[in-house]
Amino acid sequence: MSTEVNPIPYRETVRESIRANGAFDGTYVAMNTLATMIACYGLFENSPAVIIGAMIVAMLLGPIAAVGLALVDSDAALLRKSLLALAGGAGGVMLTAFVLGWLHRDVPITDEIMARTAPNFMDLMIALAGGAAGAIAAVTPRISLSLVGVAIATALVPPLSSCSLLLARGEYKLAGGAFLLAFTNMVAIQLAFSAVLWLNGFRRVSAVAGLQLGTFLKRNAVSIALLVVLAVVLASNLNRLIANEVFKESVEGVLRETINRSPGNYVVDVRFKQAGETALVLAVVRGPHPPTPQEVAALESRLPSPPRAGKTELRVRFVETLTITRGGETTDMGGATEPLTRALP
DSSP states (O other), X not given: OOOOOOXXXXXXXXXXXXXXXXXXXXXXXXXXXXXXXXXXXXXHTTOHHHHHHHGGGOOTHHHHHHHHHHHHHTOHHHHHHHHHHHHHHHHHHHHHHHHHHHHTTTSOOOHHHHTTSSOOHHHHHHHHHHHHHHHHHHHOTTSOHHHHHHHHHTTTHHHHHHHHHHHTXXXXXXXXXXXXXXXXXXXXXXXXXXHHHHXXXXXXXXXXXXXXXXXXXXXXXXXXXXXXXXXXXXXXXHHHHHHHHHHHHHHHHHHHHHHTTSTTOXXXXXXXEEETTEEEEEEEEEESSOOOHHHHXXXXXXXXXXXXXXXXXXXXXXXXXXXXXXXXXXXXOSSOOOOGGGGOO
């Protein structure tokens, strides 16, 4: 006797579950509000563990899954309902985060907030994989959808919260980057959900007529078009990020190789700042002999050009270092010292 589960009743059960999880009600609002509060304070504390833990109560995945199902089933009513639920949930997250950001304007912008302001192509790939994982969990009985939902929700509430926290501080450009990350994740997760559901036979309206790939592409044309545009933008961001990292590593390499060659002198820290079209290189150097302006100019001429059009300007903050012995202070670091000029080829 066959023990296989009849796929038709099971698909109906999955449909009803997705519909229920995509509803906009008091529980949905309350859980997303609580998730936002926990996420915001995790962002304030710069704590990845708190941010991830906050997502246990987030419910933004439900409406996105419902949008995916609505497009596969060509269900206009469900599509409107789930889009409104998603917009309401995202709006509630942003409003809650904005209030908290305004109340805590004195809290510095942390690395966890900044990490969500520069999305790139890798973030798009992560969102697609996460959406596919969530959809597979939704249609597979032995996988817990809640666990996958938590993992996917981490890509939604933190960037939306970061966006509003930055808006509360007037950092509009950074806020735009955080919102772009959240929007990218929503589109990618929805499209991945639609694709997995379609491949698993969720084709209620067109099952009778026979569903072709063209039908699926037509129903998801908006999502696909948005994804293509986002992919181009994020790929450009990734290329720019890689170019900036290569530039920074090259600059640091030249500085350390040259300055550390001068006995007693060494590079403590190198930071970068953009001032218009000029890439400022701020180097902290310790040692017994400060470099002269001529030596700084000679070293600056050896630095690579920034990835974008412009020039590189070197600024050295020198901290004199003395060696103290029982006989008194000395600049002798254990060997003959020489000016930086001799370290320049």
